[in-house]
Amino acid sequence: MSTTFQLDTSTSRANPTPQPMKRLTVPKIRAHKADGETREPLVMLTAYTARQAQLLDAHCDILLVGDSLAQVIYGLPTTIPVTLDMMANHAAAVVRGSYHSVVVVDMPFGSYEQSPQQAFESATFLLKQSGAAAVKLEGGEQMAETVAFLNQRGIPVMGHVGLTPQAVNVLGGYGARGRDDAEATKIVGDAQALDKAGAFAIVLEGVLEPIAIEATKTVSCPTIGIGASAQCDGQVLVTEDMLGMFDRVPRFVKKYEDIAGVIERTVVKYAEEVRARSFPTSDQTYQPKG
Ligand SMILES: Nc1nc(=O)c2c([nH]1)NC[C@@H]1CN(c3ccc(C(=O)N[C@@H](CCC(=O)O)C(=O)O)cc3)CN21
Ligand SMILES: CC(C)C(=O)C(=O)O
Numbered sequence: 565m566s567t568t569f570q571l572d573t574s575t576s577r578a579n580p581t582p583q584p585m586k587r588l589t590v591p592k593i594r595a596h597k598a599d600g601e602t603r604e605p606l607v608m609l610t611a612y613t614a615r616q617a618q619l620l621d622a623h624c625d626i627l628l629v630g631d632s633l634a635q636v637i638y639g640l641p642t643t644i645p646v647t648l649d650m651m652a653n654h655a656a657a658v659v660r661g662s663y664h665s666v667v668v669v670d671m672p673f674g675s676y677e678q679s680p681q682q683a684f685e686s687a688t689f690l691l692k693q694s695g696a697a698a699v700k701l702e703g704g705e706q707m708a709e710t711v712a713f714l715n716q717r718g719i720p721v722m723g724h725v726g727l728t729p730q731a732v733n734v735l736g737g738y739g740a741r742g743r744d745d746a747e748a749t750k751i752v753g754d755a756q757a758l759d760k761a762g763a764f765a766i767v768l769e770g771v772l773e774p775i776a777i778e779a780t781k782t783v784s785c786p787t788i789g790i791g792a793s794a795q796c797d798g799q800v801l802v803t804e805d806m807l808g809m810f811d812r813v814p815r816f817v818k819k820y821e822d823i824a825g826v827i828e829r830t831v832v833k834y835a836e837e838v839r840a841r842s843f844p845t846s847d848q849t850y851q852p853k854g
């Protein structure tokens with residue numbers, strides 16, 4: 565693990581505005597449904613870069629620096645090779661680009677499963693390097709002790725149950741979870757165990773709607789769904805999936821735009837103009853004064 569701590573995360577917010585929006589806090593997220601009122605769903609999206617964070621920040625409650633950067637940024641087949649340094653660097657960029665949302669960082673595979681102590685060491689590295697507010701880790705009941713250990717020592721934790729992509733080699737793929745009763749019961753129990761351990765929110769990924777309903781009804785913290793129906797207390801998607809920038813997207817994604825198409829059409833235009841010498845024109849050219 566790297567021991568250099570060079571980033572000044574207290575300054576250089578990239579979004580200085582005349583009346584800056586106040587940054588949301590983890591306790592506000594945790595208390596989202598505490599009084600039993602029906603609340604507006606929480607809005608969460610992934611972000612991996614400063615500019616992306618700038619564009620999303622004002623419209624979201626939570627920005628997740630997801631380990632899905634493996635596929636989306638690095639062209640890796642799974643999230644398994646992701647390192648703490650990769651997560652810390654992208655998280656620092658996202659924090660620099662945000663001033664409103666709570667920034668949450670995924671703990672990468674292998675950085676937290678061994679013991680609460682290992683998880684604490686990894687989480688402190690991520691938070692010190694980036695200035696993010698909280699970490700997310702995958703797993704249910706077996707991670708509850710770790711969630712409590714971190715939370716009691718100043719590190720808020722978001723849980724993640726159901727389809728947990730870091731366990732792809734155990735699960736055997738990315739199919740929906742909870743199709744048999746035993747697994748459905750286990751997923752609900754996992755969410756409840758994380759809630760009792762003090763998780764401030766729980767991602768429910770790739771689970772059948774009845775599981776999302778039961779988990780959401782029986783935990784005190786908000787549930788945030790991805791492929792888990794509209795019955796959750798919030799929703800998350802991978803930003804590039806939603807924008808139509810990523811080539812292979814799960815069924816639960818709604819493609820709101822075709823940004824890949826916009827990019828391709830624009831590059832074709834640029835290439836044609838360069839080859840025809842119609843770009844650059846005098847507007848894009850420096851001439852001597854005089
Ligand atoms: N771009 C991206 N979007 C994601 O949602 C995402 C990532 N990357 N990387 C990390 C995990 C992996 N996730 C995935 C990846 C693939 C499927 C998928 O292909 N699902 C198929 C069903 C597969 C099966 O039945 O075996 C689908 O059609 O939904 C789902 C979730 C969710 N996460
Ligand atoms: C899909 C979300 C929940 C995630 O964990 C990620 O982007 O890595």
Ligand SMILES: [Mg+2]
Nearest residue numbers: 630631632670
């Ligand atoms: Mg993830």
